[in-house]
Amino acid sequence: MFRNKKTRYTMILSGPYLLWIIGGTLIPLIMMFYYGLTTADGGFTLSNVFAIAEAGHAKALGQALLYSAVSTVVCFVLAFPLAVILKNSKLGTKGFVVFVFILPMWMNFLLRTMAWQVLLEKGGVINGVLTWMGLPRMRLINTPGAIIMGMVYDFLPFMIMPLYNVMSKIDNNVVEAARDLGASGWQVIYKVLLPLSVPGIVSGVTMVFVPALTTFVISNMLGGGKIFLIGNVIEHEFTVGDNWHLGAGLSLVMMVFILISMAFIAKFDKNGEGNLL
Amino acid sequence: MSAPIIELEHITKSFDGQMILDDLNLTVHENEFITLLGPSGCGKTTTLRIIGGFEHPDQGRVLFEGKDITELPPNKRNLNTVFQRYALFSHLSIAENIAFGLKVSKKSKAYIDDKIKYALKLVNLDGFEHRTVDSLSGGQQQRIAIARAIVNEPKVLLLDEPLGALDLKLRQDMQYELIRLKNELGITFIYVTHDQEEALTMSDTVVVMNQGYIQQMGTPENIYNEPENAFVADFIGDSNIIGGIMLQDELVQILGVKFPCVDSGFGRNKPVDVVIRPEDVILGEPGAGRLDGEVSHLIFKGLLYEMEVMAGGFEWLVQSTKCFPVGTPVSISVDPYNIQIMNKPESEDEEAIGVQE
Amino acid sequence: MKKNRVVNRIYLILIIIFLYAPILTLMVLSFNNGKSMGKWTGFSLHWYAEMFRDDTIMEALRNTLVIALIASVASTVIGTAATVAIQRMRPRSRNALLAANNVPLLNADIVTGISLMLMFVAFVVTLSMGTVILAHITFCIPYVILSVLPRAREIGNSSYEAALDLGATPVYAFFKVTLPELKPGIISGFLLAFTMSVDDFIVTHFTRGAGVNTLSTMIYGMVKIGIRPTIYALSTIVFLTVLVLLIIANVVPARAEKKRREGTHA
Numbered sequence: 050m051f052r053n054k055k056t057r058y059t060m061i062l063s064g065p066y067l068l069w070i071i072g073g074t075l076i077p078l079i080m081m082f083y084y085g086l087t088t089a090d091g092g093f094t095l096s097n098v099f100a101i102a103e104a105g106h107a108k109a110l111g112q113a114l115l116y117s118a119v120s121t122v123v124c125f126v127l128a129f130p131l132a133v134i135l136k137n138s139k140l141g142t143k144g145f146v147v148f149v150f151i152l153p154m155w156m157n158f159l160l161r162t163m164a165w166q167v168l169l170e171k172g173g174v175i176n177g178v179l180t181w182m183g184l185p186r187m188r189l190i191n192t193p194g195a196i197i198m199g200m201v202y203d204f205l206p207f208m209i210m211p212l213y214n215v216m217s218k219i220d221n222n223v224v225e226a227a228r229d230l231g232a233s234g235w236q237v238i239y240k241v242l243l244p245l246s247v248p249g250i251v252s253g254v255t256m257v258f259v260p261a262l263t264t265f266v267i268s269n270m271l272g273g274g275k276i277f278l279i280g281n282v283i284e285h286e287f288t289v290g291d292n293w294h295l296g297a298g299l300s301l302v303m304m305v306f307i308l309i310s311m312a313f314i315a316k317f318d319k320n321g322e323g324n325l326l
Numbered sequence: 327m328s329a330p331i332i333e334l335e336h337i338t339k340s341f342d343g344q345m346i347l348d349d350l351n352l353t354v355h356e357n358e359f360i361t362l363l364g365p366s367g368c369g370k371t372t373t374l375r376i377i378g379g380f381e382h383p384d385q386g387r388v389l390f391e392g393k394d395i396t397e398l399p400p401n402k403r404n405l406n407t408v409f410q411r412y413a414l415f416s417h418l419s420i421a422e423n424i425a426f427g428l429k430v431s432k433k434s435k436a437y438i439d440d441k442i443k444y445a446l447k448l449v450n451l452d453g454f455e456h457r458t459v460d461s462l463s464g465g466q467q468q469r470i471a472i473a474r475a476i477v478n479e480p481k482v483l484l485l486d487e488p489l490g491a492l493d494l495k496l497r498q499d500m501q502y503e504l505i506r507l508k509n510e511l512g513i514t515f516i517y518v519t520h521d522q523e524e525a526l527t528m529s530d531t532v533v534v535m536n537q538g539y540i541q542q543m544g545t546p547e548n549i550y551n552e553p554e555n556a557f558v559a560d561f562i563g564d565s566n567i568i569g570g571i572m573l574q575d576e577l578v579q580i581l582g583v584k585f586p587c588v589d590s591g592f593g594r595n596k597p598v599d600v601v602i603r604p605e606d607v608i609l610g611e612p613g614a615g616r617l618d619g620e621v622s623h624l625i626f627k628g629l630l631y632e633m634e635v636m637a638g639g640f641e642w643l644v645q646s647t648k649c650f651p652v653g654t655p656v657s658i659s660v661d662p663y664n665i666q667i668m669n670k671p672e673s674e675d676e677e678a679i680g681v682q683e
Numbered sequence: 684m685k686k687n688r689v690v691n692r693i694y695l696i697l698i699i700i701f702l703y704a705p706i707l708t709l710m711v712l713s714f715n716n717g718k719s720m721g722k723w724t725g726f727s728l729h730w731y732a733e734m735f736r737d738d739t740i741m742e743a744l745r746n747t748l749v750i751a752l753i754a755s756v757a758s759t760v761i762g763t764a765a766t767v768a769i770q771r772m773r774p775r776s777r778n779a780l781l782a783a784n785n786v787p788l789l790n791a792d793i794v795t796g797i798s799l800m801l802m803f804v805a806f807v808v809t810l811s812m813g814t815v816i817l818a819h820i821t822f823c824i825p826y827v828i829l830s831v832l833p834r835a836r837e838i839g840n841s842s843y844e845a846a847l848d849l850g851a852t853p854v855y856a857f858f859k860v861t862l863p864e865l866k867p868g869i870i871s872g873f874l875l876a877f878t879m880s881v882d883d884f885i886v887t888h889f890t891r892g893a894g895v896n897t898l899s900t901m902i903y904g905m906v907k908i909g910i911r912p913t914i915y916a917l918s919t920i921v922f923l924t925v926l927v928l929l930i931i932a933n934v935v936p937a938r939a940e941k942k943r944r945e946g947t948h949a
Contacts (some may be wrong), residue, residue, distance in 0.1 A: 058771075059771050060768075061764075062764040063772075066761050066765030068730065069821065073820075074821070080805055081794070093781075129770070152702075152925070153706065155929060156922055156925055157898065158884055159902045160902065160914075160917075160922075163906060167910070168704075168705055234687075248781055258792050263792070266884060266903065287800070303793075304794060307791055309787070379847075380763070399853075401847045401849075401850045407845070409845055413842045413844065413845040415842055415845070415863075415864065415866055417860075425848050426851070429851050474845075475849075478849060616740075
């Protein structure tokens with residue numbers, strides 16, 4: 050009887066959450082599959098999924114993969130040394146240093162992206178400064194570079210956080226042991242810190258790659274609506290194009306890449322060490 | 327012996343298909359200090375949690391003063407627990423922690439205040455009422471956990487490895503403290519530990535458990551001096567456990583040599599296990615004892631020397647106040663009443679619950 | 684060694700410039716007299732005045748706050764209760780629920796948004812502010828659980844069991860012991876949920892009804908027709924608010940901790 054009671058309290062407490070998992074995650078995903086695999090009159094089809102092979106769609110997916118891969122690499126290259134420096138630094142309290150690097154993350158995403166628009170615009174700040182210095186204006190906005198810049202800027206904190214979290218948990222004795230055994234500073238980084246921070250790297254890579262791959266906001270704001278990524282194609286089908294079945298089918302293709310990322314996280318970050326929080 | 331207060335009858339419990347307790351029967355008497363002793367995973371904590379009401383046995387009954395309490399939730403049981411890591415409420419002050427149970431049972435404010443004072447005095451922490459939990463040391467937190475439990479005047483206090491997180495010196499002090507408390511309160515203590523020294527020091531009765539079975543139950547002297555099987559002998563203190571043959575009553579053959587002993591009733595030429603405590607091995611001039619050998623290791627342990635002696639093809643553990651340097655030829659003898667004879671486990675099943683540490 | 688330190692400092696400063704220059708640019712422009720993004724024409728506060736007079740901005744701000752408040756309160760209640768339950772479950776069910784919890788966290792916002800919209804439409808719910816709130820609760824719950832869980836793990840079940848042992852009913856123990864002990868985790872979970880909700884654009888974009896604007900959707904709409912300097916003023920205010928909130932969220936617990944530590948020597 051006591052055990053039943055115990056189960057009852059657990060049920061009461063977790064009940065709303067279970068309902069929410071079903072209503073907020075499970076059913077919506079089923080709806081996505083339903084739409085993606087049917088035609089407008091309800092018949093089964095794979096054409097919405099195979100539509101990814103059409104030239105426009107394939108190009109959008111290819112570009113999205115390319116840009117998000119590049120920006121992920123750039124984020125990693127920027128964030129890894131930062132995490133190493135922060136681990137070793139004694140700059141004030143640790144909390145404060147970290148605070149400085151993740152603060153921009155809490156700023157509204159659209160405002161941050163808009164800031165780059167203001168900087169890169171034809172009559173924007175950078176060109177204003179260039180003119181003021183007597184230099185010719187440059188075409189900055191509406192280029193792939195602008196989009197990648199926006200991706201790096203928006204998602205860099207998502208790389209910094211997990212890397213720093215994992216790095217700061219690495220026992221300093223391990224580093225000292227490596228030095229003691231004759232490793233140079235660089236060797237410590239390559240042979241000790243890098244392998245030990247794999248869970249954070251995987252988690253950071255995923256947290257940058259997935260939103261970059263699926264974005265339509267950055268490409269729209271910094272690409273001037275001329276560069277179409279897969280996110281733009283899907284968003285377009287749902288808002289303007291009105292072919293929800295096609296949009297859902299393309300989303301399913303996109304989800305394959307998200308699933309691959311999730312599988313990576315599950316494999317390399319079993320204990321959730323690289324969590325954002 | 328006084329009346330039984332808690333009886334466990336045929337308790338069986340398994341978690342995720344793994345048997346933790348198998349048909350366990352145990353009777354605890356009023357005013358007894360009883361200790362469940364065993365290695366981790368032996369089922370001692372599960373037994374305690376079943377008594378406390380935190381686990382429900384798969385089979386069997388729990389009786390409290392003769393009444394069946396198996397289905398009673400923990401908050402309705404007239405016993406209290408001192409938890410392993412104290413489990414103090416960090417959001418409450420010391421006084422509020424102690425008052426928790428009394429407030430739940432709606433005692434008057436004056437009564438509660440009195441009780442807090444009394445309990446703090448009892449655990450030697452007068453004036454700690456308004457301190458926070460975090461400002462206390464481990465030993466102090468432990469005392470508060472005890473105070474919080476005993477103000478409710480339980481008939482039985484359950485203690486789950488309460489000294490496990492303390493350092494050695496503090497642990498020894500707290501052992502005396504617990505004995506004193508037990509005597510002052512005059513209630514039953516059921517104590518769980520894996521530390522044999524704690525068990526032997528404090529208990530009236532020690533219950534040695536392994537792999538879900540009670541291996542032996544008795545007074546500390548009884549457990550130490552007359553272990554019933556090799557597991558108990560091995561787990562309680564150091565010992566030499568040697569295979570031997572009981573030739574006849576009061577005569578056992580070990581390592582091919584006859585030793586007189588005081589045990590009888592094993593029959594003739596029966597294989598047995600022989601336990602000899604290291605402090606009971608007497609070293610002498612070669613030829614003066616029953617077996618000759620040579621000292622192979624020597625460690626100074628403060629109070630005495632611990633030596634290993636190779637004799638008769640067996641490495642004997644020996645403790646003595648006299649020092650015999652490594653390489654010294656020596657003889658070994660043992661007083662007959664220091665030889666403890668045990669039945670060899672008969673089946674493989676019994677073997678399995680034996681020495682496996 | 685010393686040279687290394689200088690290089691490290693320079694690196695840190697460069698990253699800080701990269702992270703903050705765009706935001707600072709917006710802040711500076713918000714005080715610019717003229718409308719130009721590229722030319723400084725004098726200091727003025729009139730974009731701030733205009734922002735407060737702009738009904739569209741004020742309504743979007745109000746919507747954003749109302750949605751965030753309801754969504755974060757609801758998700759905090761559901762998420763906290765779920766965490767307590769998850770903590771008491773057998774490892775197998777616990778891991779299953781935590782895996783389910785990770786799906787919305789790792790999933791792309793666009794998928795979350797579209798799939799929720801498809802469900803709302805399929806069950807003939809007209810998209811409105813209500814659907815936005817439901818959607819926000821959905822993606823906020825996992826953050827609450829992630830914030831409360833470490834604290835719940837830290838305190839374990841033992842203080843709940845201790846309360847039962849001392850005679851408390853399970854309900855009493857939940858409200859008087861479990862909840863107060865989880866408080867730091869619950870507060871940070873609430874703040875995180877609130878921020879996530881305020882910050883969201885993509886999920887709102889797909890689940891909102893016609894005419895319902897939050898700050899994010901309003902800005903997105905404005906980008907197409909041209910940004911007005913009132914938005915710079917808004918950026919400045921948003922940034923400063925976030926800054927103050929985060930400082931409070933970080934400093935207050937730290938000071939409480941310090942005070943508690945000092946209590947040791949009292």
